Amino acid sequence: MFSTIDSGAVCGLQAYLVRVEVDLAGGLPSFQMVGSLGSEVRESRERVCVAMKNSGFQIPPCHITVNLAPAGRRKDGTAFDLPIAVGLLKDMELLTEEAVRDTLFLGELGLNGEIKRVKGVLPIVREAADKGIGRVIVPRENALEAAVIPGITVWGVGELGELIMALLHPDAENEKIYKPRIRAEELLQKKKADRRGDFKEVSGQESARRGAMIAAAGFHNLLMMGPPGVGKSMIAGRIPGILPPLTLEESLEVTSIYSVAGLLTPEQALITERPFYAPHHTVTAAALIGGGNAYPRPGMVSLAHRGVLFLDELPEFQRTVLDSMRQPLEERRVQIARASGVVTFPSDFMLVAAMNPCPCGYYPDRNKCRCTQPQIEKYLGKVSGPLLDRIDLCVELQPVDILHLQTKITGESSEQMRERIERARKMQEKRYAGTEYRFNGDVSSADVDHYCSLGETEKNVMEQLYHALELSARAYHRILKTARTIADLEEQENIAKEHLLEAACYRPSGEYWG
Amino acid sequence: MTEMERMYAYFICSIPMIGGVRAGQLLSRFGDPQGVYEAGTAGWREILSDSVVEYMDRQKKSGNLEEEYHSLREKQIGLVLQEEEGFPQKLLEIPDPPYGLFYKGKLPEQKQPSVAVIGARECSEYGRFVAEELGRYLGSQGIQVISGMARGIDGISQQTALLAGGTSYGVLGCGVDICYPSQNRKLYEELIQKGGLLSTYAPGTKALPAYFPPRNRIVSGLADALIVIEARQKSGTLITVDMALEQGKDVYVVPGRITDRLSDGCNRLLTQGAGVFLSPESFTEEFLRNWEEKQELSSPDPAQKIRGRRKSRKRIEKLEEPLRQVYKLLDCVPKSTEIILQEAWKKGEYIDIVTLHRRLMELELMGYVKQNTPGYFGTSAN
Numbered sequence: 001m002f003s004t005i006d007s008g009a010v011c012g013l014q015a016y017l018v019r020v021e022v023d024l025a026g027g028l029p030s031f032q033m034v035g036s037l038g039s040e041v042r043e044s045r046e047r048v049c050v051a052m053k054n055s056g057f058q059i060p061p062c063h064i065t066v067n068l069a070p071a072g073r074r075k076d077g078t079a080f081d082l083p084i085a086v087g088l089l090k091d092m093e094l095l096t097e098e099a100v101r102d103t104l105f106l107g108e109l110g111l112n113g114e115i116k117r118v119k120g121v122l123p124i125v126r127e128a129a130d131k132g133i134g135r136v137i138v139p140r141e142n143a144l145e146a147a148v149i150p151g152i153t154v155w156g157v158g159e160l161g162e163l164i165m166a167l168l169h170p171d172a173e174n175e176k177i178y179k180p181r182i183r184a185e186e187l188l189q190k191k192k193a194d195r196r197g198d199f200k201e202v203s204g205q206e207s208a209r210r211g212a213m214i215a216a217a218g219f220h221n222l223l224m225m226g227p228p229g230v231g232k233s234m235i236a237g238r239i240p241g242i243l244p245p246l247t248l249e250e251s252l253e254v255t256s257i258y259s260v261a262g263l264l265t266p267e268q269a270l271i272t273e274r275p276f277y278a279p280h281h282t283v284t285a286a287a288l289i290g291g292g293n294a295y296p297r298p299g300m301v302s303l304a305h306r307g308v309l310f311l312d313e314l315p316e317f318q319r320t321v322l323d324s325m326r327q328p329l330e331e332r333r334v335q336i337a338r339a340s341g342v343v344t345f346p347s348d349f350m351l352v353a354a355m356n357p358c359p360c361g362y363y364p365d366r367n368k369c370r371c372t373q374p375q376i377e378k379y380l381g382k383v384s385g386p387l388l389d390r391i392d393l394c395v396e397l398q399p400v401d402i403l404h405l406q407t408k409i410t411g412e413s414s415e416q417m418r419e420r421i422e423r424a425r426k427m428q429e430k431r432y433a434g435t436e437y438r439f440n441g442d443v444s445s446a447d448v449d450h451y452c453s454l455g456e457t458e459k460n461v462m463e464q465l466y467h468a469l470e471l472s473a474r475a476y477h478r479i480l481k482t483a484r485t486i487a488d489l490e491e492q493e494n495i496a497k498e499h500l501l502e503a504a505c506y507r508p509s510g511e512y513w514g
Numbered sequence: 515m516t517e518m519e520r521m522y523a524y525f526i527c528s529i530p531m532i533g534g535v536r537a538g539q540l541l542s543r544f545g546d547p548q549g550v551y552e553a554g555t556a557g558w559r560e561i562l563s564d565s566v567v568e569y570m571d572r573q574k575k576s577g578n579l580e581e582e583y584h585s586l587r588e589k590q591i592g593l594v595l596q597e598e599e600g601f602p603q604k605l606l607e608i609p610d611p612p613y614g615l616f617y618k619g620k621l622p623e624q625k626q627p628s629v630a631v632i633g634a635r636e637c638s639e640y641g642r643f644v645a646e647e648l649g650r651y652l653g654s655q656g657i658q659v660i661s662g663m664a665r666g667i668d669g670i671s672q673q674t675a676l677l678a679g680g681t682s683y684g685v686l687g688c689g690v691d692i693c694y695p696s697q698n699r700k701l702y703e704e705l706i707q708k709g710g711l712l713s714t715y716a717p718g719t720k721a722l723p724a725y726f727p728p729r730n731r732i733v734s735g736l737a738d739a740l741i742v743i744e745a746r747q748k749s750g751t752l753i754t755v756d757m758a759l760e761q762g763k764d765v766y767v768v769p770g771r772i773t774d775r776l777s778d779g780c781n782r783l784l785t786q787g788a789g790v791f792l793s794p795e796s797f798t799e800e801f802l803r804n805w806e807e808k809q810e811l812s813s814p815d816p817a818q819k820i821r822g823r824r825k826s827r828k829r830i831e832k833l834e835e836p837l838r839q840v841y842k843l844l845d846c847v848p849k850s851t852e853i854i855l856q857e858a859w860k861k862g863e864y865i866d867i868v869t870l871h872r873r874l875m876e877l878e879l880m881g882y883v884k885q886n887t888p889g890y891f892g893t894s895a896n
Binding site: 204206207208210225367394397465498501504 | 773850853
């Protein structure tokens with residue numbers, strides 16, 4: 001007897017369909033599995049046999065061969081347990097052709113027949129829907145993420161025996177099968193209390209607040225400089241809350257990454273909030289960028305995709321780790337090459353970095369700071385120029401005045417800031433329609449002059465700034481992009497002198513480094 | 515003095531542990547430099563300690579004295595000895611004058627007034643501001659600036675003096691062919707062109723902490739007056755002040771706020787009766803008067819002296835609101851925008867961050883404001 005069952009796998013974020021071919025034949029009893037299998041897939045044999053026995057299905061003593069096609073592609077993960085079991089049951093004539101037709105199976109089996117959650121369900125289901133498959137059967141805990149994809153029936157199941165019963169009697173009402181229905185757009189629009197805090201809780205720090213707003217409006221990378229304990233982390237944590245909400249497409253991208261990384265909770269259908277990741281400064285390059293031996297996993301730069309990656313104490317990070325971020329920052333994606341091939345993960349995040357101005361943190365207050373100039377230079381020198389070149393804005397923070405704390409002078413709330421940022425985003429949407437760009441911060445230096453064109457007076461101002469501040473060509477472009485965002489916040493079509501002057505104030509941090 | 519004798523004198527100068535006193539003792543014992551050279555270990559031991567004798571012996575055996583001496587010319591390094599004509603007369607008046615002086619560039623002009631400017635290496639923005647103003651003014655008045663070419667106050671005052679078209683001399687604690695600290699390379703080159711570098715240590719001698727106090731004695735010795743810009747309670751600057759007082763030089767001190775740790779040393783000196791430095795102009799006026807009395811020489815053109823201050827007082831009158839309001843919030847100690855904002859609000863002047871940023875940058879373009887540390891705005895010196 002021979003049967004084929006549809007299943008799927010992911011390589012990076014790329015999903016592809018896998019045909020699980022199961023053959024039962026006479027001869028000496030054996031169980032062979034072929035098709036470029038990783039170790040988890042090879043172990044699948046034991047799980048399947050025991051789970052079937054414990055669910056009450058006795059596998060007859062015969063020659064069993066399982067092939068996962070395309071056989072040339074390496075396969076990892078535990079999601080093939082269920083399709084293999086289903087294939088065997090069909091060969092044993094416990095399931096009909098009818099019952100498994102037009103259906104994709106994913107799931108890991110426990111020895112007691114339980115069906116456990118697996119990684120990468122969302123991209124696989126999306127691929128299945130694209131290929132015209134009508135139904136997917138996934139672990140119950142993965143059902144919500146699968147249901148996000150429109151036009152495909154989703155069954156979430158918790159146990160092998162229950163699944164077989166349901167497959168044999170598809171028309172009967174069966175509460176054991178979870179059939180979630182989700183309208184992704186509604187999920188996105190549902191307002192949730194922002195658990196990350198509101199900007200109105202930040203006292204003082206006007207300049208950092210303004211910097212954060214400009215950075216959020218144009219998706220610029222931001223550097224905050226200031227002594228310890230002035231609220232750098234507090235501000236960074238509130239930036240995702242003022243970024244424009246995720247669009248459906250963006251949300252699906254982010255959810256796919258989380259799905260592949262196995263980070264979605266069973267209650268989560270979609271990631272609806274912008275991600276925020278703050279790795280500790282001892283993080284390794286593999287954890288930050290992504291990696292893994294045979295089966296590359298997304299790193300924090302990808303988990304922060306469309307959100308904020310916050311690096312506190314920037315100079316404390318290993319130099320090699322920081323330098324490894326150059327490609328993700330430049331190309332907005334990460335390529336990880338392994339023996340099995342090259343995997344690409346998106347990594348379009350907003351970098352928010354924070355650091356002290358010197359080892360003790362109080363420079364240039366010479367009453368408190370006794371760091372020598374060479375010490376300061378060495379400290380700042382730990383952050384490489386090419387990384388700083390990608391940072392458009394730099395703001396200074398100061399210890400908050402007692403006046404601010406006592407009188408509770410509050411600034412704009414996140415809600416108010418988001419409204420203005422939303423308007424700036426509309427301006428940018430119009431400008432970049434039909435291009436690869438979405439925000440001013442994305443624009444490459446080759447296109448800056450095109451999108452940030454200046455009038456005669458403004459050109460003059462830029463020339464003066466260029467000489468007065470001894471700008472580099474890169475710094476010049478950074479000022480232009482920032483000025484473009486400032487103009488967008490005021491809904492101005494043209495960049496004016498005022499916008500350039502303000503942009504120059506957020507001295508692109510490269511100047512710190514000589 | 516013949517070249518031969520100078521060569522042996524060079525040998526004496528090349529031993530860093532031998533200062534003016536020891537050199538004098540050696541010479542009176544053995545007659546002349548050649549005698550000293552040939553006395554050998556047994557003779558030297560009468561005057562010097564064992565470790566110095568050992569060092570000298572190694573030097574004598576290892577180096578080719580003649581070749582080394584002649585290489586001075588190739589390296590464009592001069593050597594002037596105490597008894598020779600070009601030797602700075604002022605150094606002869608101090609206790610323990612050096613036996614010889616190596617130099618690159620020129621030696622200080624003996625008939626011109628000279629002022630030593632010293633202070634902290636890790637100076638504050640206030641110190642930087644005063645050092646710049648002072649250096650520039652002294653340079654424009656043709657007063658020679660003597661200092662140690664160190665980071666901070668020393669280097670800043672020398673650099674600005676040169677920029678203003680003046681001359682300056684750096685006294686080093688290492689050989690004059692070595693640029694220490696290395697980040698002052700530009701100043702080092704300019705000093706050779708427009709002034710000079712001096713050292714009592716032979717070329718090739720690396721800087722050692724022990725070499726700096728003797729160097730400071732030369733700094734104050736070459737000057738007619740000494741100005742201290744910033745010094746902590748315990749600092750090398752105060753050692754130089756002690757030496758200057760011993761040498762009978764006038765010491766002027768820039769007062770600082772009592773809350774600034776970098777001014778503690780200065781304010782202490784003031785309580786002890788040091789001259790108060792109030793502005794480059796008033797200092798120069800007083801200094802030149804004293805100096806002329808001593809020298810009976812004609813002063814530089816007096817009309818030049820009054821420039822500067824008046825100009826800066828007038829500048830604010832040219833500004834219009836709101837630039838004027840913003841400018842008034844600043845002083846010479848740079849502040850970050852956050853601090854400027856807090857101070858304005860405390861005074862009851864409301865200004866928002868966006869306007870502040872924009873107006874500050876406008877003022878910077880107009881030359882009223884300067885950021886020495888990026889993000890920190892202060893009024894510019896000129």
